[in-house]
Amino acid sequence: MIHPAFISRLRGVLPAHAVLVDREDVVPFESDGLSAYRNVPDVVVLPENEAQVVAVLQLCHAEQVAVVARGAGTGLAAGALPVDGAVLLVLAKLNRIKAIDPLARTAVVEPGVRNLAISEAAAPHDLYYAPDPSSQIACTLGGNVAENSGGVHCLKYGLTVHNVLRIRMVSIEGEIFEIGSGAPDAPGYDLLALCIGSEGLLGVVTEVTVKLVPKPELAQVVMASFDDVAQAGDAVAAIIAAGIIPAGLEMMDKPATAAVEPFVKAGYDLDAAAILLCESDGTPEEVAEEIARVRAVLTGCGARDLRVSQSEAERLRFWAGRKAAFPAVGRITPDYYCMDGTIPRKRLAEMLSAIAAMETKYGLSCANVFHAGDGNLHPLIMYDMSLPGDWEKAEAFGAEILELSVALGGSITGEHGVGIEKIKQMCVQYTTPELETFHAVKAAFDEKRLLNPEKAIPSLHRCAEYGRMHVHRGELKFPDLERF
Numbered sequence: 001m002i003h004p005a006f007i008s009r010l011r012g013v014l015p016a017h018a019v020l021v022d023r024e025d026v027v028p029f030e031s032d033g034l035s036a037y038r039n040v041p042d043v044v045v046l047p048e049n050e051a052q053v054v055a056v057l058q059l060c061h062a063e064q065v066a067v068v069a070r071g072a073g074t075g076l077a078a079g080a081l082p083v084d085g086a087v088l089l090v091l092a093k094l095n096r097i098k099a100i101d102p103l104a105r106t107a108v109v110e111p112g113v114r115n116l117a118i119s120e121a122a123a124p125h126d127l128y129y130a131p132d133p134s135s136q137i138a139c140t141l142g143g144n145v146a147e148n149s150g151g152v153h154c155l156k157y158g159l160t161v162h163n164v165l166r167i168r169m170v171s172i173e174g175e176i177f178e179i180g181s182g183a184p185d186a187p188g189y190d191l192l193a194l195c196i197g198s199e200g201l202l203g204v205v206t207e208v209t210v211k212l213v214p215k216p217e218l219a220q221v222v223m224a225s226f227d228d229v230a231q232a233g234d235a236v237a238a239i240i241a242a243g244i245i246p247a248g249l250e251m252m253d254k255p256a257t258a259a260v261e262p263f264v265k266a267g268y269d270l271d272a273a274a275i276l277l278c279e280s281d282g283t284p285e286e287v288a289e290e291i292a293r294v295r296a297v298l299t300g301c302g303a304r305d306l307r308v309s310q311s312e313a314e315r316l317r318f319w320a321g322r323k324a325a326f327p328a329v330g331r332i333t334p335d336y337y338c339m340d341g342t343i344p345r346k347r348l349a350e351m352l353s354a355i356a357a358m359e360t361k362y363g364l365s366c367a368n369v370f371h372a373g374d375g376n377l378h379p380l381i382m383y384d385m386s387l388p389g390d391w392e393k394a395e396a397f398g399a400e401i402l403e404l405s406v407a408l409g410g411s412i413t414g415e416h417g418v419g420i421e422k423i424k425q426m427c428v429q430y431t432t433p434e435l436e437t438f439h440a441v442k443a444a445f446d447e448k449r450l451l452n453p454e455k456a457i458p459s460l461h462r463c464a465e466y467g468r469m470h471v472h473r474g475e476l477k478f479p480d481l482e483r484f
């Protein structure tokens with residue numbers, strides 16, 4: 001519980017309307033996109049400029065009050081979940097696009113700018129910002145940086161980390177620092193890569209310089225139908241093995257297309273066990289050549305039907321279905337739980353068979369959508385929060401998928417981050433010495449652990465507790481536990 005005297009001091013550094021404490025004002029911030037986890041914040045602050053962010057952080061540091069940063073709250077790992085006794089620092093009002101430089105092909109934006117707004121602002125220069133999370137209409141650049149977000153186009157154009165040149169952050173002490181530059185590389189440790197994906201644990205992002213890329217002359221999508229999900233999984237590996245790097249390579253299984261088609265009317269083949277969407281972009285000649293190669297590989301892998309988008313409207317319709325897959329599944333089930341493991345592409349088929357067996361084991365259905373080219377899975381486990389025990393089953397189902405991802409040589413997250421959701425699985429992914437290193441990095445930025453506490457990096461106590469039930473890759477050194 002935050003002390004009323006501290007709220008008064010917050011009101012001393014922010015305008016009155018920027019400090020919310022009344023229940024009806026703060027309840028909307030009780031969760032992010034993973035609504036199974038909820039916690040009503042004591043206080044929400046909405047600064048309107050960097051100086052106000054600095055003032056809030058200085059105050060929190062001086063009084064040892066924790067801070068949780070939040071952008072649009074679309075995160076799917078409970079990363080922006082309010083923590084008891086913490087200030088929820090919402091960056092949504094820092095939403096100015098400060099500069100677009102068509103010659104340098106860069107944009108400078110505040111953290112509350114929506115992802116899609118950058119491409120809209122750059123469009124008159126025939127440029128766009130490549131990382132395109134399906135939530136891009138709402139999610140903010142601050143959240144994208146904190147999660148190292150990805151999207152359909154990241155297979156060819158890279159994740160957030162590959163498309164950001166410089167970030168400006170405020171430390172928990174209220175000190176402003178800049179990392180990166182306009183140049184593609186810099187000497188010394190790569191602190192930019194360290195901070196991108198750090199889930200609000202190292203500092204609060206107040207400005208981001210991103211790269212813009214030219215809009216391709218042409219983009220077309222091949223949609224392939226498969227009668228067997230394993231064949232579709234193998235086709236993904238075969239495309240990459242053939243040396244083709246598509247602009248997007250996504251897969252949806254039958255339950256996913258069945259949910260999406262009535263919602264979006266994308267023209268998906270509802271008889272197929274799985275469909276693949278494979279985009280080529282470039283000059284018309286490059287696209288024609290790549291599509292011919294893609295068709296040959298897909299046919300060789302057993303695709304029974306191939307369609308190529310014949311207009312920009314049709315291409316966008318094919319993608320609209322994939323991008324709306326989460327809300328479409330939300331229409332057919334009271335609740336769904338979106339997972340985010342990553343596995344080596346060649347093991348997609350194995351993972352899909354295992355998920356089918358888990359559906360029977362837990363008695364819950366699962367629709368599968370994938371950033372298949374990246375080996376990034378998004379199983380959508382359907383459950384009903386109002387049924388006693390259903391959420392616990394969904395959570396156990398999800399945990400089993402994540403831990404199998406590690407066993408198959410992959411990772412517990414591809415793009416959604418760890419947050420609270422996957423914190424136990426961090427104990428499976430990493431050894432004790434690796435976690436100790438993460439804690440040391442955290443301490444170098446935030447010694448008192450005030451920024452987004454309890455998220456992303458598990459304490460060794462937590463791992464010890466979890467390790468009693470699960471096999472831990474590393475050897476737990478119990479005498480060391482008191483240090484964290």
Ligand SMILES: Cc1cc2nc3c(=O)[nH]c(=O)nc-3n(C[C@H](O)[C@H](O)[C@H](O)COP(=O)(O)OP(=O)(O)OC[C@H]3O[C@@H](n4cnc5c(N)ncnc54)[C@H](O)[C@@H]3O)c2cc1C
Nearest residue numbers: 071072073074075079134140142143146149150200205415
């Ligand atoms: C329908 C749907 C589809 C999605 N599709 C994708 C997808 O394709 N790819 C993908 O990667 N993700 C996807 N997501 C997840 C989510 O949109 C991303 O993680 C996004 O980057 C979160 O941005 P946000 O502004 O909503 O951040 P929030 O949810 O508000 O916060 C996310 C994390 O960032 C931290 N944070 C936020 N702002 C700052 C800041 N200024 N400084 C420091 N830390 C900060 C928070 O503390 C938290 O840990 C999807 C979500 C939904 C609901």
